[in-house]
Amino acid sequence: MEKSFGQVMQEWLYGDQGYYRSAHIGRDFYTAVTLSKLFGGSIARHILSLLDSSALDSSVLESTPLSLPLHIIEIGAHHGELMCDVYDFLSALSVGVMEQTRFSIIEPLESLRKKARETIAQRAITQVGTLDEIALDEGESVFIISNELFDAFACELVCIDGDQELLACVCCDGAKAPMSLVWRDLHGLAYGDCAMDSSLESSMRHRARRIREFMQRFGITSGEIPLGWEEFIARICGFASRAKSWRFLSFDYAGLGGTGGGQVFSLRGFFAHRVLGFPEIMQNLPALFTRCDLTYNVDFALLEQIFAAHGACKLFSGRLSALLVEFGLITLLGELLEHSPSEYRTQSLRARELLAGSLGEKFMGVCFGG
Structure with missing residues (x-):
């Protein structure tokens, strides 16, 4: 048959024996989350800048702030490390914010939710399986995060x-x-x-x-034609429209306009930190099926089109490295040097990978709002 x-890729990644049901990030590939806690720390600083109206006049990224009470949601949380980093940095960097902020993570795969429950156990973070399980409180603003989500469709x-x-x-x-x-x-x-x-x-x-x-x-x-994006984005925009104000910040493999009419695809596999090109994957389908990750460059122009079709607008976008600097990663490193020189040495090396390594250039961030 x-x-x-x-259809095969859906089974490859999410079937009963699918790759994501047992994948161990760090075995086949790294993410910004696994490289450094400062990734989540920088996002936390960005969230605080949106809550601080006095900081907005000088910001090139936003024109409308969020406000308390706030609900922070991560979609595709995997093991929950990113939300924990955001939670910990918000707690350390703010006064009076945590008391008016709720935290939720969404991970549809039960095999990953089990590990996430252990990760978030010591923090006031709620875990759910779908966006439909989250009810917004009256007057809440919403900040939604995703990392390497759209390339997993x-x-x-x-x-x-x-x-x-x-x-x-x-x-x-x-x-x-x-x-x-x-x-x-x-x-x-x-x-x-x-x-x-x-x-x-x-x-x-x-x-x-x-x-x-x-x-x-x-x-x-x-x-690459990601059919599932449209329904997913419609659900996000429908949910977020019930909030007082909202932001959706997403990071993914960069692709600035599609593959452009030809037979060259960005689709590739990751296996034991080795990149498998499209021809190699096609030549070894039976052997690689469910055993390696499959991913592709996200067409951010298409992403913007679909969000716009559902009433949202793009607020900003940029390379991961540039956005993390804008969010205050360098400031975080300076504060870390002052309070913990030994931890600074570790995190500064990891931050260098975020800013100057391959992730900083290959990854892009984009923020939408309504």
């Missing part, structure tokens, strides 16, 4: 060959394991003007139509 690549792959749009499909054996990649005419698959292989399920035609409609709606010609 055949499935679209997006399964994506379809579409390339251009002459005047044809080709959709990546995967031949699977009876045990549903992927065996090989094939390319199908997307228009023909969607509207039935080409011969369909008998192994294709009827649902493929509906999925192909969804892919073409998504591409047409947002002006996409090829590349």
Whole structure:
């Protein structure tokens, strides 16, 4: 039988034996969270700047502050380390803020929630499985955080060959394991003007139509097509619109405008800190299935389009390194040097990786509000 690549990627990452159900971050890849607590500390300083109206006149990042009471929410919290860092720094850097602030983390995978419960056990942080489980108090402002979230959505792959749009499909054996990649005419698959292989399920035609409609709606010609973004962003904007004011700050692999019409994809795998390119993944599908991470560059222009379609606007964006400096990471290092020289030595090396290492350049942050 055949499935679209997006269907296989969903099973690869989130199925019963999916990679994210057992992945140990640090084994195959690092994140800004695992590199340094100052990542969360810098976000905490940014939140405090939004609560301090006197700081806004000089800020190039914001025009409208948040206010107390405040609800801070992390989506895709994994083991909960980022929220714990934000919590600890807010507690250390502020007076009177913690008493009027609620903290919630959202992690849909139960296997990860178990570890997160241990991580947050000593802090007043609530854990839930979905955004629908969170009720806002009257007059609350909301600050939502995500890190490496949008690149974890399964994506379809579409390339251009002459005047044809080709959709990546995967031949699977009876045990549903992927065996090989094939390319199908997307228009023909969607509207039935080409011969369909008998192994294709009827649902493929509906999925192909969804892919073409998504591409047409947002002006996409090829590349990674993250169908799940739109429904997810609609839920975020619908939830946040009930708050007094809101911000959504997200960090992810940078992609400044898509792959641009060709057969080059940013899709790649991470296995034991080795990057696997798209051709290598396709040549070794059965061996790599569920055993390595799959990710791709986030098209921030597309992200902005979808948020705008749901009533939100982009407030700022920039490279991770530049934003962390703007948020006050250097100031945090100076305070750490004054109070704990030994910890400063450790954190300064890690901060250097955030600012000058590959993460600082390859990652981008963006903030939306309504």
